[in-house]
Amino acid sequence: MKKFISSLLLVLFTANVFAQVKPPVKKEIKPVVFKLSMAHYKDKIHAIWASQIISYYLAIKFENNEKAVKWVDKLPRPIEYAMVDDDWYYEMITIKAFEKYGVKMTVEQLGDQWLHDSCGVYGSSAVAKRAMLRGIKAPMSGHPHNNRFYFTIGPMFSSDVYGALSPGMPNLAGKLARYYGHVNGYAEGSDGAVFVAGSVSAAFSEKNMQVVVQKASNLIDTQSPLRQCLDMVIDAHKKGVSAEEIFEKIETTWRPIYPMPNNAVANAGIIATCLLKGEGNFLKTLNLACIAGDNTDADCNAASAGAVIAAMHGTPSIPKELLEGLHNRIKGDKMGGRILPPTDETITNLADRTVKAGVAILKDNGINLQNDFLVIPVQKIIAQPAEIFTVNDMLQHWDTAWKIEHARKGVYIENDALITYPAITARSMYLYRTIKEVDKTTLLLTVAAEQNTCWKLRVFLDNDKVLEKMIAATDEGGKWQTVKIDLTKYKGKEVIVRLYQNVDFTDKWTGNAYWKKIIFE
Numbered sequence: 001m002k003k004f005i006s007s008l009l010l011v012l013f014t015a016n017v018f019a020q021v022k023p024p025v026k027k028e029i030k031p032v033v034f035k036l037s038m039a040h041y042k043d044k045i046h047a048i049w050a051s052q053i054i055s056y057y058l059a060i061k062f063e064n065n066e067k068a069v070k071w072v073d074k075l076p077r078p079i080e081y082a083m084v085d086d087d088w089y090y091e092m093i094t095i096k097a098f099e100k101y102g103v104k105m106t107v108e109q110l111g112d113q114w115l116h117d118s119c120g121v122y123g124s125s126a127v128a129k130r131a132m133l134r135g136i137k138a139p140m141s142g143h144p145h146n147n148r149f150y151f152t153i154g155p156m157f158s159s160d161v162y163g164a165l166s167p168g169m170p171n172l173a174g175k176l177a178r179y180y181g182h183v184n185g186y187a188e189g190s191d192g193a194v195f196v197a198g199s200v201s202a203a204f205s206e207k208n209m210q211v212v213v214q215k216a217s218n219l220i221d222t223q224s225p226l227r228q229c230l231d232m233v234i235d236a237h238k239k240g241v242s243a244e245e246i247f248e249k250i251e252t253t254w255r256p257i258y259p260m261p262n263n264a265v266a267n268a269g270i271i272a273t274c275l276l277k278g279e280g281n282f283l284k285t286l287n288l289a290c291i292a293g294d295n296t297d298a299d300c301n302a303a304s305a306g307a308v309i310a311a312m313h314g315t316p317s318i319p320k321e322l323l324e325g326l327h328n329r330i331k332g333d334k335m336g337g338r339i340l341p342p343t344d345e346t347i348t349n350l351a352d353r354t355v356k357a358g359v360a361i362l363k364d365n366g367i368n369l370q371n372d373f374l375v376i377p378v379q380k381i382i383a384q385p386a387e388i389f390t391v392n393d394m395l396q397h398w399d400t401a402w403k404i405e406h407a408r409k410g411v412y413i414e415n416d417a418l419i420t421y422p423a424i425t426a427r428s429m430y431l432y433r434t435i436k437e438v439d440k441t442t443l444l445l446t447v448a449a450e451q452n453t454c455w456k457l458r459v460f461l462d463n464d465k466v467l468e469k470m471i472a473a474t475d476e477g478g479k480w481q482t483v484k485i486d487l488t489k490y491k492g493k494e495v496i497v498r499l500y501q502n503v504d505f506t507d508k509w510t511g512n513a514y515w516k517k518i519i520f521e
Contacts (some may be wrong), residue, residue: 035375073349124154124189153262186389187389226268300445331346417515419512435497
């Protein structure tokens with residue numbers, strides 16, 4: 001009995017104690033923020049513009065050329081002012097467009113501004129301009145159906161500005177870069193823009209370059225080849241692999257898939273390597289871009305990597321003699337032989353205009369000035385939806401009955417003709433389809449070659465090679481040839497049709513194959 005009473009008293013006492021304990025008060029968890037003074041914002045924006053220009057001048061001789069083997073640290077010649085170049089001109093026009101149309105500017109309006117200011121001189125940008133002149137508005141001017149170079153660096157080297165306009169907000173920078181990058185690219189091209197813009201943005205608030213590169217990479221869906229290249233680079237860096245070995249791994253892994261020197265995938269990997277191995281040093285980072293490998297886009301890679309260094313450390317990161325060598329001025333009225341509206345502006349004034357546009361965009365996204373500081377919540381990175389386009393996707397606009405294998409990126413359609421080239425010259429490209437029951441007697445092919453080039457057509461029905469013919473064009477231009485294949489032997493049977501383009505010659509100039517829609521009759 002005593003034992004029972006003691007136990008009961010203990011229970012009552014314990015219950016009374018717990019009854020008097022009040023639940024803990026939940027403390028309000030404030031979001032982590034970083035503060036960016038307007039003075040530092042202006043300085044870093046000035047540095048971003050200047051770093052792109054300096055990087056161009058130091059690295060341009062290695063663009064799509066043999067790599068550097070000695071340290072580069074001086075302007076190639078004294079200059080009175082920085083000339084106009086696409087590495088920064090298109091971004092200058094982006095600022096002009098925001099000033100004209102406001103923070104809600106559409107990608108179509110940016111395209112209109114491109115036409116007004118004669119943007120689009122090389123690569124995907126030139127193709128985009130021609131499309132817009134034909135009445136194809138942005139964003140379709142950058143879409144693979146209208147832009148054969150959609151996967152190249154056009155959007156990427158023009159995207160530093162979106163990071164500059166979104167300091168410390170990589171999600172916003174990536175969103176702007178993809179949306180406006182569709183003026184002149186898509187898929188891999190847009191992914192490259194997201195990576196560069198995200199890196200510039202993250203560098204405003206981060207001091208660890210590995211964190212910067214990882215955050216920017218995480219903006220891109222893992223299905224993207226460009227993200228896969230970045231993951232490869234990041235993993236190799238963590239394992240202590242040297243920059244030279246990483247560059248070689250990038251080229252051997254991705255260049256066979258993307259043969260063009262200015263493809264976005266391999267060059268984004270090079271930029272990431274430069275940033276990770278450059279240790280935040282402007283000249284070391286720039287020189288890594290110059291030694292990355294033969295036939296890389298050294299100047300654009302150096303400019304984009306330099307912009308990230310500038311966003312992190314501002315003008316003090318740039319050697320004084322290089323900064324002063326620009327004479328604080330951008331001037332020019334032509335690029336690549338094309339006449340442009342005259343430009344004559346100080347970098348200081350351009351930086352002030354960029355800051356003004358950036359503050360307007362930040363305010364539109366809930367960020368306000370507090371005592372001359374921008375107080376910006378540190379963002380959790382959210383990967384964007386995948387933007388994937390395969391070579392076979394192009395056939396949806398030609399003939400969905402056919403599939404394609406071993407074709408180079410950049411297959412495109414022009415005047416209803418499919419235009420192809422093998423990804424690897426020693427390996428033929430081919431179109432194929434299965435006919436469940438042959439009910440026609442003739443396969444009719446209409447094909448052509450580019451001016452002064454040739455390629456070899458081989459036709460297989462099941463395992464039988466039924467035709468081998470050289471398709472050539474004279475200096476008068478490509479001439480269509482019609483080839484007839486007799487199907488009588490296969491009437492009523494299932495047959496696999498393969499149409500090969502071979503360019504593995506040592507004594508002839510080879511070029512694209514042109515295919516009109518294939519007819520059975």
